[in-house]
Amino acid sequence: MQTTAHKDGVRSRASDIRLMRRLLEYFRPYQKQLALSFFLLIVISVLQLAGPYLVKVAIDRYILKNDWAGLNWIVGVYLVVLLATFSLQYVQTYGMQVFGQGIMHDIRLSLFSHLQKMSLSFFNRNPVGGIVTRVVSDVETLSELSTQGIVETAGGLITLIGIIAALFLLNGKLALLTLLALCPLLYLAKRYGDKTRDVYGNIRVTTAQMNSFIQENVSGMSTVQLFNREEENLNRFKRINKENRDGQLKSLLYSAVYFPVVEVFSSLALGIILWQGGGEVIQGAIQLGVLVAFIQYVQRFFQPIRDLSEKYNILQAALASSERIFSLLDTPEEMPDPQRPVVLPEVRGEIAFQDVSFSYNDDGHALKGITFHLEPGESVAIVGATGAGKTSLINLIGRFYDIQQGRILIDGIDIRKMDKRFLRRRIGIVLQDAFLFAGDIEYNIRLGEAGIPPERVYEAARQVNAHAFIEKLPKGYREEVQERGSTLSLGQKQLISFARVLAFDPRIVILDEATSSVDTETELLIRDAFTRLIKGRTSIIIAHRLSTIRHVDKIMVIDKGELAEMGSHEQLMAKKGIYHNLYQLQFGR
């Protein structure tokens, strides 16, 4: 499973920076909250640093001088500082959550709404599982960065700078010595970053693989079971899972080495201070309190360094996620709406194809030089062998794909000059496999269209002969349809999608006739519904039924992507061409 979705390994530093910049754009609406959060963080850092200083003051000024009142006073100050730290920390933490969730909301929404605009060829290329991961998990990872990473990283840096400043204020020479121990650490941090970056890239790839594997197996579980493939598939799953685990263990090993080494350096710095600083106290060069404060600062010095390294992983994960999110957002809308779309007051339903050629990709034409014309209200059946291009042709009318050559006109206007939503609103489409959404039957007829009153839903169902069986369901129109919707038969699902068309009452109907066979009774219902469906509407039907062919005005024969014959049944039969052959083959007996 190596799709574009999983192409995610190691990135360059330059692209890291580019990604960061783009992420920051999402932060912009929250500038104020961010600024406030930063401010709070600085205050908190300063307050936290005040601790050791207050202890120093307490020792040098009061304890050593037996000043009880002074000690009371300083403890009081300390308590106030603590209380302030507590409340500010809570406010800051919660504020960051609000901020992070806000960003997440924004990104998710822009992803989701972008997806709604993508063309079918995009969805043909990208697996559902991968897209779901993008919208759910990747955004989740990113939110972790914005809530924990960004500000805390900044906070860590501020603390670090604060400590360094405090060290220099206390004693320049000792401060320099401490920093000396820091230099090799910088090199180590870089090495560690490089190593983990690779491993994490690998972990992410295998995680994505695992997810699509689970997704596919859940969807096709009964097939797996009926073919006794449980063991084989489990083994395959275990392989990917193991690869993922080994990556995790490797990253663990790196951190198990790195973080202790940081500690050793920390103790080295401490040792130097004890040795050198202690000596200076004895010599009277510095006060004892300074030494004690120094020790405490140095102990805190390495905490932010540790945190920053830890955050580096979150940062890497978040950058990988944002890279995938942005690549999705950057996938151009292949068929943008025109700047100034033509708006027709009313559509009559005249359809014209003028020398239309179309291919899905560069190799080979799906359709070549198609030209035909349909008057409003006219109906046409498309017949032809499998793979002749029938489905491609009907997909073009709703502009699910764009053609490479020629024009498609509705009421004399190129559909590319119309708003896609406007166009599609005028077309009712019934797909070969009737897709139903989780929700009740009424929802599945009306979809999200609040403007369609229940009466119209029932009326539409009645018109297509669906009312009777819907009424028989335990909850009638309120009966829930499930994801793999087995409560309804295929024929029933078809009738529901017919009802959907009638409820939306479009001028043009496009129908990819579903099954070639349902039971006779439903077949009769469908036929009957069909005539009502196309009545007064311009209709294009991929026909599998004889009755359909007999009820339409014209028949169009598509052969190898070209319009081979067009005319009435009698005309075409008389011609004794492809249609005649097809008819004999499929329907003659």
Add this chain to the structure above:
Amino acid sequence: MNALKNLFSLVQQYRYALIVGALSLILSDLFGLAPPLLIKLAVDHVKNADAPPPTLASFSLQTARDPLLTYAVLLVAVVGLQMVFRFFWRKHLLGISRRIEYDLRNRYFQHLQKLPWGFFQHTRTGDLMSRATNDLQIIREFLGIGIATMVDSAIVIPACLVLMLAINVKLTILSLVPMTTAGLIVARFKGGIRQRAESVQQKLSELSSQVHENISGIRVIQAYTQEAHELDRFKKLNLRLIEKKLSLARMSGVFFPLMVFTTGVTMALILWIGGREVIQGRITLGGYVALNGYLAMLTWPLAALGFMINLSQRGIASMRRIDEILAIEPEICDGVGEERVPLFRPETTGTQRAFSGEIEIRSLAFSYDNGNNVLFDINLAIPAGTSLSLVGPVGSGKSTLVKLIPRIYDCASGSIRIDGSDTRQMPLRLLRELIGYVDQEPFLFSDTIGENIAFGAGTATKEEIDRAAATAGLESDCKIFPHGLDTLIGERGVTLSGGQKQRVALARAIIKRPKVLILDDAFSNLDADTEERVFTNIREAFKDTTVIIISHRISIARKTDRIALMNDGRIVEVGTHDELVSQSGLYNRIYKQQLFLEKEIIEE
């Protein structure tokens, strides 16, 4: 706390790593106790040496600096040792969490494989996915840091306390007051956190499900311009998720600041009381500094404890969601009855060759979970190697009946026997090996067409695949596919038409040469001519196979040996085509209808 118990049973497997890790942690913690002590000694030394300020002349390495250097070197050495052990505990203890995640994920996947069709019918894919990803991740986080923190706290807290007691009893007891208070506060939050975490995970599941459904149905959504409405639904779901997350944050956000506050208060208390003690000379300054050091060491385990409670509640919430699935008993599993049919029949070597494929259905009844009876008193015998069509109106129970044979569902009463053995007494593996079942809406994997055909026959050769494809009438289609049988299907390859999918599924079923072939409306997307051609192919290639076919076309029904007509969950007529037509019953009526439908056109 079942979820927790299950988690610990998983941990048990890694006892060795746990022991090694725990020992390393203890050692690492023990070495960790030394640095504050060394610092105390050094500071005390400095303070005492303070009295006669050494002149430059009297200053030598031996007198003043040597002890300090010793302390410094010791400090680095001790920390170095501590870190060696820290490496080991991190490697082992945290490694356990990764391994358990791996085990748990395998178990989850394996369990899903055992669940019956019915389960997947009413469970959304997005939900199952969310459990496998988000929930397992939370469990891993909990276990990794959780185990380490628990072991750590169990060692560091008492050890620090003992050492602090050794320095000063009064101060130590004082320092415990704020910490215990904080601990009690934290304990009260536990349930709330778990609840809130659970609803966050649930909302996340819902979100996954919606995205999943939206993408699956994007064609309908775009065709009916429902994008805005879908976006609106998504927005609402998203807002609800955020609401739940923030409600969790409001509670869990208290922990960290609270712990920092508590340790701060403790420090202040020690400073205040301890300062007096120092002033009164009851404790040395070095002792005070050391006490502070131990207190600082307590900060982490205690803060971690708060963090842990947070994490553990979320971990338990997620573990529950995994357990929810693991706890579902697979309804359909291998028989346990006395007359259990062995997987291998002793008299023959091939597993399924001993079976002839004779089917007998005895007074069978079936109802779905909602209690609606679907099948009543079905009795039917199908001799080995013969073919039977099931015909009848929609909802008459044909498809349900055939689904009972490979045990996609189990019948409520009565039995289905193959060669005289009750299917429920047969090992599932054997039963399903005997049967080839082709669905109306088959599921194909995003693999090559050839791989899909060979799906159930691990060792199929190229020739066998070609032959199966030919029998299924795929030959001419394969010529159109860019790479023939090696063409990828689905999201990354070609999109097959309904009829092509059905034929690939047929090839997949016949390549394993089943004794019983069930075609559950499997040709509905083929035209009548192709259907007949394929059916004839099958009969010729598999003369010994018992074939059960559901079709709406009389043209196919009349080609089978016998026809069973179903209506309202019962078999109402059985016989050959000619027999049934002459009976002038329901079959006769359907036959006439179809003839009429065809004539209507031809005679016009």
